[in-house]
Amino acid sequence: METNIYETGDMVRVLEIKADASDLETDVRLAVKKFRTSVRIPGFRPGHIPVNLIRRRYAKNIEQYVVENLLKEVWEDFVDSNKQYTLVGKSKEVKREYALDQDLLIHVEFYVAPQIRLKDLSGQILRIPRFHISDQHIDFYIKKRLVSHIKPRPLTSLERIGDPQDGLFDQVTFQKFEVDQASDQMMIGGDSVQRHFFDYASYIDADQSENDKLRDLFKGKSVGDRVKIEKDGAQKQIHVPDSALSVYDVRIVEALRYDWPEIDDEWARRISRDDVDSADALQSWVKEYLEEEFHLVTLNLLEFALKRRMFDLHPFSLPDNYLEAFYNLEHTEIDGHNMALIRLSSNIQWDFMANAIEEDLKELPVPEEYDSKRMGIKLLDSVHPDRDEILNKLLSQFSLEYTDVPKDSRDYFHQVEYLTKTASKAPAP
16 A cells, blocks of 8 residues: 655645555455444345345445545544644545455545745835825715705706716616617617616725716716616726627616705704714814724724735635635635635635744734734734734834825725714714
């Protein structure tokens, strides 16, 4: 019998077992004896069933019994007892070639913790986006809180969707019809009833890319206007290529706009839910709230940048089969459409990385400026609270450079939109 272990990936090992039929004769005899004494066949006394009949009728059972016992023995001798392997996840048999009285070939895939040695981090820079609150963001936040208290009105014939002055919160409802490019006739099964809605202030969207482009197409238009877009998503230009067989005919069926009231003391109380009692105080209250929340956003970006940089400096891959086996998931391609699995993979990678960081930096003192309480930063889930100190040691190895995010960037309004949606009642400063 021959046994080998091959390395086929950063975490993947394959145990190979080869055996000639003659090597397995004793195992087969023991298996036949076991089944001969335990099975019942009409016409034969227990323990007196002919061996040939047992081998013929229970061949698959005998093969399975031989393989299971052989695997158990080889695994204990060559894998479990091997101190160089830190096993993770579940092993998986990936190949079996064996029939009774024939040669055997078995491949078992198993997974080991990746070997990570921390590199010299001197001179490494982390660049972190930093947010500053402007009057525009305060006004945006107040308007988002006002939306639930007032009703929008239809746009007049002289008003246009997405007007730079008044149209940030315009709401648009439209219908999509799939039409033939050549005849302009609606296709069978075309989308003739589904109505789609978005407002110009919302940047958190189920179909972000298409709706972003539709916003550009609809800006400056009014109810009744039509545009055509390709089936695989909206295009920057209204005209579609002649090569497109079918396209979407998009028709604007409704457009609404808010008229904002003057903020007095009563509105200030309603917007803040009695945390402030004057219009002047409302401005300060919103600014302090957003500054605090944006500070937490910056810290989250710092954590993300730190992890990404460590992954870049210490690359290793997680095998798909490891995720499937360890988390009992059906095999799924890791791509841009499966964000949940991507996050799962990233979290597991970071857990392995954190173990290596803890081992390499355990003797290093924590600089005072990176104390976790002063930074207000938590770099791992609460299941590992003891690692905060180690991870702040890691952070101290980098130089931090903050870059200001442009105050009119979409990232700003995305964050304010998110904060408004998640804060049913903003905390008092």
